[in-house]
Amino acid sequence: MVIVADLAGGLWPQRARAACQAMSAAETALGEETGPKTRILADIRRVFAALGDPPTLPTARLIAALRDNPEAPWDQHGPHGLTPRGLQLLLRDYGISWSNIRFPDSTQAKGFIRVKFTDAWLRYCPDPSDGHLRQG
Known part of the structure; x- marks a missing residue:
């Protein structure tokens, strides 16, 4: 320019x-x-939305999607990029953590439940165009 x-x-x-x-x-x-803790919330919401707002996501899938975004800092977060432990630390203040989840294909893995993010999304990175967040 x-x-x-x-x-x-x-x-x-x-x-x-x-x-x-x-x-x-x-x-x-x-x-x-909007430091990294707020940025991660907004980016996680985008990942859930891009995948059709599934009720759960495996941790590995969530991290891969976050790190694949070239405009986000997650591929360079820490010495090896965003890791499961790093994600846990970023979400700890919001009371959000992974849990063991049984997925529809009968596999079980650590993952995140979408509704556990709803309160944090509304408080720290509200999106007025996203009306379904208020319904949980």
Whole structure:
């Protein structure tokens, strides 16, 4: 954007640089306001939604989906990316933890139950367009 503005000349270079500074400041403020613990809640909600809001998700599937998002920090979270233990630590303050779940295909694994996130989603990262969260 700045290169094009420089080529255009006039007031455009100054405006483009001011816009870049404003965008950077907004991103920094957003990052400070929504730290990793809030970000993980929003990203987990997106994963559940992308998978059709299943009632449960295996921990491995949830972590894989979180780490596959190139715009999220989870692939670089910690020395080896987000791990089951790292996810537990991020969710601990919300009272959310994994449990042993029997899935429809008769397998059993550690996983997360969607409704356990509902209260945290409503409190810390509400989405007014997502009316089904209020119904649980």
